[in-house]
Every structure is written in structure tokens, then in C-alpha cells.
Amino acid sequence: MGSENEHIGMLPLMAHGHLIPFLALAKQIHRSTGFKITIANTPLNIQYLQNTISSANPNSPEKFNINLVELPFCSSDHGLPPNTENTENLSLDLIINFFTSSQSPKTPLYNLLMDIKEKAGKPPICIITDTFFGWAVDVAKSAGSTNVTFATGGAYVTLAYTSMWLNLPQKKTNSDEFTLPGFPERCHFHITQLHKYLRMAGGSDDWSKFMQPNITQSFESYGMLCNTAEDIEPGALQWLRNYIKLPVWAIGPLLPQSYLKKSKNPEKIIEWLDLHDPASVLHISFGSQNTISSSQMMELDIGLEASAKSFLWVITPPVGFDLRAEFRSEWLPEGFEERIKEIKQGLLVRNWAPQLEILSHKSTGAFLSHCGWNSVLESLSQGLPTIGWPIAAEQTYNSKMLVEEMGVAVEMTRGVQSTIVGHEVKNVIEMVMDKAGKGQEMKEKAEKIGRQIRASMTEDGDDRGSSLKGLDEFIRSILLRRQDQSV
Numbered sequence: 001m002g003s004e005n006e007h008i009g010m011l012p013l014m015a016h017g018h019l020i021p022f023l024a025l026a027k028q029i030h031r032s033t034g035f036k037i038t039i040a041n042t043p044l045n046i047q048y049l050q051n052t053i054s055s056a057n058p059n060s061p062e063k064f065n066i067n068l069v070e071l072p073f074c075s076s077d078h079g080l081p082p083n084t085e086n087t088e089n090l091s092l093d094l095i096i097n098f099f100t101s102s103q104s105p106k107t108p109l110y111n112l113l114m115d116i117k118e119k120a121g122k123p124p125i126c127i128i129t130d131t132f133f134g135w136a137v138d139v140a141k142s143a144g145s146t147n148v149t150f151a152t153g154g155a156y157v158t159l160a161y162t163s164m165w166l167n168l169p170q171k172k173t174n175s176d177e178f179t180l181p182g183f184p185e186r187c188h189f190h191i192t193q194l195h196k197y198l199r200m201a202g203g204s205d206d207w208s209k210f211m212q213p214n215i216t217q218s219f220e221s222y223g224m225l226c227n228t229a230e231d232i233e234p235g236a237l238q239w240l241r242n243y244i245k246l247p248v249w250a251i252g253p254l255l256p257q258s259y260l261k262k263s264k265n266p267e268k269i270i271e272w273l274d275l276h277d278p279a280s281v282l283h284i285s286f287g288s289q290n291t292i293s294s295s296q297m298m299e300l301d302i303g304l305e306a307s308a309k310s311f312l313w314v315i316t317p318p319v320g321f322d323l324r325a326e327f328r329s330e331w332l333p334e335g336f337e338e339r340i341k342e343i344k345q346g347l348l349v350r351n352w353a354p355q356l357e358i359l360s361h362k363s364t365g366a367f368l369s370h371c372g373w374n375s376v377l378e379s380l381s382q383g384l385p386t387i388g389w390p391i392a393a394e395q396t397y398n399s400k401m402l403v404e405e406m407g408v409a410v411e412m413t414r415g416v417q418s419t420i421v422g423h424e425v426k427n428v429i430e431m432v433m434d435k436a437g438k439g440q441e442m443k444e445k446a447e448k449i450g451r452q453i454r455a456s457m458t459e460d461g462d463d464r465g466s467s468l469k470g471l472d473e474f475i476r477s478i479l480l481r482r483q484d485q486s487v
Helices: 016-033 043-056 092-101 106-120 136-142 155-167 196-200 206-218 234-244 267-274 294-307 336-342 355-359 373-381 395-406 422-432 437-456 466-486
Strands: 007-011 036-041 066-070 126-130 147-151 224-226 248-250 281-285 310-315 346-350 364-369 386-388 409-411
Touching: 007 016, 007 106, 016 036, 016 043, 016 066, 016 126, 016 147, 016 373, 016 466, 036 043, 036 106, 043 066, 092 196, 092 206, 106 136, 126 136, 136 147, 136 206, 155 206, 155 224, 155 234, 155 395, 224 234, 234 248, 234 395, 248 466, 267 310, 267 346, 267 355, 281 355, 294 336, 294 422, 336 346, 355 364, 355 373, 364 373, 364 422, 373 395, 373 437, 386 395, 386 422, 395 409, 395 437, 409 422, 409 437, 422 437, 437 466
Parallel strands: 007 036, 007 126, 036 066, 126 147, 147 224, 224 248, 281 310, 281 364, 310 346, 364 386, 386 409
Antiparallel strands: none
């Protein structure tokens, strides 16, 4: 379809949850078209991407076809700690400084595009940028290129997040519940589903001053790529298209290829999972940047033990402590770890584990998750029902979508301030893992979505899945635009 003479530039938001989908998109485009791909970002994020490429496929030729370019960045110029170039380990109070700093690559990006133009004799066919980089529309235009927005989340969450910031609907009602422009009347949102800074936003605060103009400008791009599939979010994709009035190409879910296959597992984890019956283990993880309070952790432990269900928990210190610090037994009920270990009911894994490999194991039957989009995609790809416990950012919208639109989840609680008691935990776990009733209904729906996800990325000659067709349509459209501009 394409030619190696064409070039696409990319600029992801400086956050691991955005960098990885951009890298996966770059690989997918290159495999489909042969286009040259350049991903630009700050030095430490480029190093992270380079390490990711090398460790995933040390002998892959793709690492030579995807160019990684460093853009100058000094965190101290933006009131950030030294060497802070992504959201990892950044306190919530500094996130707005970080977002503001993300506008600093304007001039370096323009210079990069002009350098590509000078060497190739023509500008990149397009520059694909994050939804938070509305300013890139003008940069691309000034360099003779075209801007395309990439939403690394799904259609439902992208619509919710953008409409929330543009309309601030919570300010227009005295009720804790409200409807949201772009969504059907039946979709009611609750004030507790809003991030702290969105809840307090009034239009003149720093968050509004960043979010509103950048989101508005992003709607002036040529179109939007969305990290979802037509088959799994047909309604939300149509709502999103109607709201932003742009073409939206569903080209996901963008998961590393190893995520959809078996790969080598750490022996301790796989051996423990092998001891259990099919679909009998609850996997628990709140992601790499989230955790719960110490009181919530205690009640979760009590409920887990009382349920008598097997579980594998990737456990981190509670709120108020360094997430990478050593875990203390005092955060657990007395003797808890020893008891669950003795009867092989539970396994506590400190800090990190290969999540997709755990979710894909035959013994895993459900997922207690913070509902970050990457975790949602991983869980759905394996056909697993979810117990939602959203904590931050857009996670409450993902949880709402899983419960209300897909019917594959129940939300146990939300946030780190909520009160939860052990017997409630026990009841929810037993219901979701029940092989009859609602638990079985959610399992069947999740398995259907898992099949749809795999089908969407199927590449079998001319019989390409819906997401690969979406990518083909995007490439055709952007090539036609280049032809029209040159006439």
C-alpha cells in the first residue's frame, strides 16, 4: 500500500501508558506500509523506548526502521524535580506542571519536521500526536505536514474525558448526578467519578487553561486514531465521531504481540498457578502508579481470606508510602501471609509481575483491577470478567463502561477515600467468580469480547480484521490528502 519514501512522525505524551501504545502503533504502521517512522520525545523517554524495543525483540529489524529522536527538555525549567520527564513517581500536585511542560517541544518539533523535509525533499505525510497536544496542529501545518490525533484510550473514555473538560457539567447542576454532552440521556455520571482537579475546575484554573485549549485545538486535526476496535465499542465510537465531527479510525487494541501469546513466565508464579483449577484464581493489581489506603488493604485482605477463593496479588505499599519501598507485614492482618501460603490460597508478589502472562493462564478466572485502559484491554483480550476499583485519572470512566455498556464487570468501590468492609469484598468476589448466575453471564460476555479483539487484529491474507482495515483506511485517506495538497 505504501512506500518507503513516505515518512510519519510521532509525538506521544511523556507517560509510559502513552509511550507504549505509540510504539505499538509505529510498529503496526511500519509492518503494514513500510513507511519510515520517527518517534520524538525527551531524552529519558527515548531511552525507555529504546530499552523496550531492545528487550522485546533483540534481533528484530524493526528497531532499525523506527527512528527515535531526542528533543531537548529541562525539567527544572518547569518547576519539576531533576530528571523528571514522565509521570512515573510524580506527585499529584506536580502533574499540572508536567502537563504545562509538555508544550515545550513546539520549536524542537518544528525543527525536526523541517529537517525531515529538507533531507527527503518533502515533509512527513503526517505527524501523529497525543490528544493533549492540540498545539501540534499549527506546528504540523507550518511545516507543510498534517496533524493526526491519537487517543491511547478507548472511545468511551476519550469522549467522557474531552466532554468533561470542555463542558464542566458538574458546575451547571446542584445534583451529584448529571448527563454529559455527547452521551445518550441514559448515561448518568456521578461527581465521585471526576478526578479531584476536574471536580474543582471552573475554567480559569491552571488545569482548565491547559486542557480546554489543547482539546479544542486537537479537534482541528485531520482525524483521530483510537486505541479500540469497532466490534467492542460500536456505540461509543459513533458517539465520539458525532461529537468531535472528525474521522475516527479504530485501530486497536494496540498490545505488544507477546501479550496475545504465551511467553516465558517467572517460575514461582507459573508453578503456583499450575497448582490451581481452571478459572479458579482471582488476579489483583492496581497498576504501577496506583495503590489503596492501609485501612482498605486490611479489609480487602479480610474479604479475600473469608471468600476462600484463590488469589494472586501484585501488592505494593499503601497510600502515603513509597510504592517501591519494601512491603511491611504490619500492613496486613497478623499472620495473613503465612496462613494463605500454607494452604496455597494466595500468593503475594511484591511490586511487579508479568500481568498479561498471569491473565492468560488457564487458572486465572477474574481480575480485580484499577481499570486503566491498558489493563482493561489485557483483561478483555483474555475473556476475563472484572471487579472494578478505579482510583485515578480516567479509570472511573473505563469502569463505568465495563459495567454499563459491556456487562463484564462490577464496581466494588472507587478511590482511596471510600470505606469498604471485608464481608462486602467477600460477597463481590464470590459473585464474580461464581460459575453460575451473574458471574457466568459476565464470563460469557467477556469471552465473546475476547474473541472479537482477536478477530479485529487478525491478518490472514485479504481477510484482515476490523482494526487492520481501519488502519488501511487511515493510510489511504492520508495518502489521498497528500495527493490533493500537491495538485
